[in-house]
Amino acid sequence: MSNRGNKPLKVALLGCGVVGGEVVRLLHEQAEDLTARIGAPLELAGIAVRRPGRNRGELPVPDSIFTTDPLALVKRDDVDIVVEVVGGIEPARTWLTEALRSGKSVVTANKALLAEDGATLHDAAAESGADLYYEAAVAGAIPLLRPLRESLHGDTITRVTGIVNGTTNYILSKMCATGAGFSEALDEATALGYAEADPTADVEGFDAAAKAAILASLAFHTRVTGADVYREGITEVTAADVASAAAMGCVVKLLCIADRTENGVAVRVHPAMIPSTHPLASVGDAFNAVFVEAEAAGQLMFYGRGAGGAPTASAVLGDIVAVARNRIAGVSARSESSYADLRIQPMGEIVTRYHISLDVADKAGVLAAVAGVFARHGVSISTVKQSGRGNDAVLVVVTHTATDAALAATVAELRGMDMVREVASVMRVES
Numbered sequence: 001m002s003n004r005g006n007k008p009l010k011v012a013l014l015g016c017g018v019v020g021g022e023v024v025r026l027l028h029e030q031a032e033d034l035t036a037r038i039g040a041p042l043e044l045a046g047i048a049v050r051r052p053g054r055n056r057g058e059l060p061v062p063d064s065i066f067t068t069d070p071l072a073l074v075k076r077d078d079v080d081i082v083v084e085v086v087g088g089i090e091p092a093r094t095w096l097t098e099a100l101r102s103g104k105s106v107v108t109a110n111k112a113l114l115a116e117d118g119a120t121l122h123d124a125a126a127e128s129g130a131d132l133y134y135e136a137a138v139a140g141a142i143p144l145l146r147p148l149r150e151s152l153h154g155d156t157i158t159r160v161t162g163i164v165n166g167t168t169n170y171i172l173s174k175m176c177a178t179g180a181g182f183s184e185a186l187d188e189a190t191a192l193g194y195a196e197a198d199p200t201a202d203v204e205g206f207d208a209a210a211k212a213a214i215l216a217s218l219a220f221h222t223r224v225t226g227a228d229v230y231r232e233g234i235t236e237v238t239a240a241d242v243a244s245a246a247a248m249g250c251v252v253k254l255l256c257i258a259d260r261t262e263n264g265v266a267v268r269v270h271p272a273m274i275p276s277t278h279p280l281a282s283v284g285d286a287f288n289a290v291f292v293e294a295e296a297a298g299q300l301m302f303y304g305r306g307a308g309g310a311p312t313a314s315a316v317l318g319d320i321v322a323v324a325r326n327r328i329a330g331v332s333a334r335s336e337s338s339y340a341d342l343r344i345q346p347m348g349e350i351v352t353r354y355h356i357s358l359d360v361a362d363k364a365g366v367l368a369a370v371a372g373v374f375a376r377h378g379v380s381i382s383t384v385k386q387s388g389r390g391n392d393a394v395l396v397v398v399t400h401t402a403t404d405a406a407l408a409a410t411v412a413e414l415r416g417m418d419m420v421r422e423v424a425s426v427m428r429v430e431s
Contacts, residue, residue, distance in 0.1 A: 009038070009324050010045040012079045014070050014095060015086035019109060019136075020047070021059060022313030023083065023320075028060040030317075038324045042081075046073045074099045081323055083316060084108040085136075089116055100124035100132060105323035105332075107316055109136035115210035115226035118217065122336040131326055132335040133319035138211040139164055139288045141311035142304040143318070148218040149337075152294055157219040159293040160258040161430075164211040166286030166307045167202035168234050168254040170194045172271075173284045175242045176251055182237055194286050204233035205254065208269045212256035215290070216267045220260050221340035224267055229256075230347035232270035241425050244355065244396060245273040248429075251281045255430065259350075264343030266350050272430045273355055348405030353382070355398050357425040358414060362393035366419050370395060373417070377410040378402065392421060398429065 011027070013020055027034070027042055035041045044061060048070035052063070067073055074082055074095050082099040084106070086092055092113050099106050101124050108114070114121070114137055125132040135145050139162070148157070163169050167189055174185040186203065189195040201207045209229040216224040234254050245252050250273040259266045274281055279301050283289040288306025293299050305311040326332055360366050367386065374381050380400040387394050399407065415423050 006040050008041045008043040009080045009327060010043050010076075010078050011081045011083060011320065012045050012073045012076070013047045014073070014082065014084040014092075016047050016049050016059075016066075017085070018309035019085045019312045019316065022309040023085065023316050024059050024061060026313055026317050034317075034321065037321055039328045040324070042320065042324060045076060045079050048073050070095050071098065074104070075102070079104060080327055081105045081107065081320060083320060084110055085312075085316065086110070087112060089113050093117060093120060096121055097124050100130045101128055103128045103130050105131040105133075105327060107133050107136075107319040107323060109134065109312060109316060111137040111207070111210040111214060112226075115213040118214070118225075118336075119223055122338075125335040129332050131323040131332045133323055133333075134214075135319050136312050136315035138214050139290060139302070140304065140306040140308065141314045142288060142290070142302050142306060143315075144290055144302045145214070145218060147300075147302070148215070148292070152292070152297060153337075155297050156260075156295040157292060158260050158295060160215050160219050160256075160290060161280065161293075162211075162215065162256045162288070162290035163253055163280055163283050164215075164256050164288050164290065164306060165202055165205075165208045165254060166288060166305075167195045167199060168205075168208070169283065169288070170286045171203070172234060172237065172242075172252050172254065175237070175239060176246070179239055179243070181239045182235060203235055205231040205269045208254060208256050212258060212267050212269050215256065216258035216265060217336075217338070219258060219292075220265050220342055221337045222265050222342040222344075223338045224258075224265065224344065228267060228344045230268040230270070230350075234271050236425075237271050237427075238425065240357070241427055244357065244425070248273065248355075248398070249276050250274055250429070251276055252427070253280060253283075255280070257430070260342070261345065263349065264345045266345040266347075268347060268350065270428060272428045274430050348403060348408070350404045351401045352404055352407070353399050353401050353429040353431075354407045354411075355396070355425070355427045355429050356411065356414070356423065358395040358397070359421040359424050360393050360395050361419045361421065362388055362391055363419070366393070367395070369417065369419060370397070370414065373413050374399070374410055377406045377413070379406050379410050394424075
């Protein structure tokens with residue numbers, strides 16, 4: 001595994017889209033500095049692409065370096081480092097498992113694979129003593145995963161709260177600033193290139209849930225998969241919700257929240273109202289930020305651009321330098337710490353607060369009946385606001401903390417009441 005002296009380290013790049021192209025450009029432009037930092041030059045052994053004839057602009061590499069056979073490239077004996085920026089589960093899992101089992105260092109930005117089956121990659125890395133780095137998988141250029149894995153390794157992390165999806169943060173920021181509805185804000189995000197043609201992975205929370213699983217795994221030394229993460233998107237967030245939050249001195253954000261509790265690990269992604277004084281409340285547009293709470297270190301904030309070709313490529317390049325230096329030194333970093341093996345808590349056990357908006361009949365006894373439903377499920381009401389609207393009225397109820405299961409049961413019963421025309425909105429409130 002050691003590569004001493006000035007012999008070039010060969011890099012196989014899988015994928016050459018927006019991020020891959022930036023990686024190639026940075027490797028070329030910073031070649032001299034990278035050699036000085038690492039102790040040996042980096043050399044592209046090959047770039048695997050689906051369409052080798054595609055116009056790739058002014059990339060500083062010859063056409064002969066492109067191949068349509070990623071597995072053959074990964075298996076080459078002269079390759080030291082495999083960099084994957086293709087995404088998806090298969091065939092990326094096959095390529096990276098092959099690389100790790102043969103002792104090659106792996107750098108990947110593949111959050112979906114790490115969240116669904118990171119165990120396979122970590123096990124392969126452990127068996128061969130190879131490096132597996134993936135800083136770019138969460139929050140783009142923000143140096144976040146390595147501090148969790150290394151800098152805070154001697155501390156006990158109790159909570160990680162983050163805005164880890166730029167598309168949804170832009171949409172919610174626009175709704176907050178202009179009073180726009182979800183569809184209008186999404187259209188603007190798409191026009192500006194912040195949202196994909198199919199935004200489902202972002203707006204339904206799948207992207208953030210994958211990142212939440214990775215963060216929780218590192219923070220709590222426990223294997224957490226995407227399937228363990230409770231997930232809600234932002235498609236049901238309305239302009240009225242945003243206005244109600246503002247009236248409470250709050251803003252609406254799509255949060256990933258990972259808690260270490262007495263009963264295990266709780267990981268969730270959902271829109272929530274947070275106080276405007278919270279550090280995450282001021283994170284606007286397509287930026288990302290993660291708020292970490294630890295027993296000794298206290299509160300830490302990581303902030304920056306969470307997506308885009310150049311920011312993501314910066315994180316990839318940082319990992320390449322790290323694994324290259326390890327190979328020069330003949331060492332490898334421990335890729336996973338899952339000794340704690342904490343229980344994954346179901347969402348029903350999580351203690352939270354709710355903001356509930358009800359359209360009700362405007363007549364005597366409605367408020368008492370509604371309050372009775374909350375009481376039957378053991379949910380304490382913090383505030384109630386009622387406004388008339390002809391023969392109907394709007395009730396806005398904010399609860400004290402209760403288990404999510406009790407709150408969900410309360411909402412379910414409210415929906416079945418004759419005097420409740422509609423449960424117009426249900427949103428969690430985080431302090």
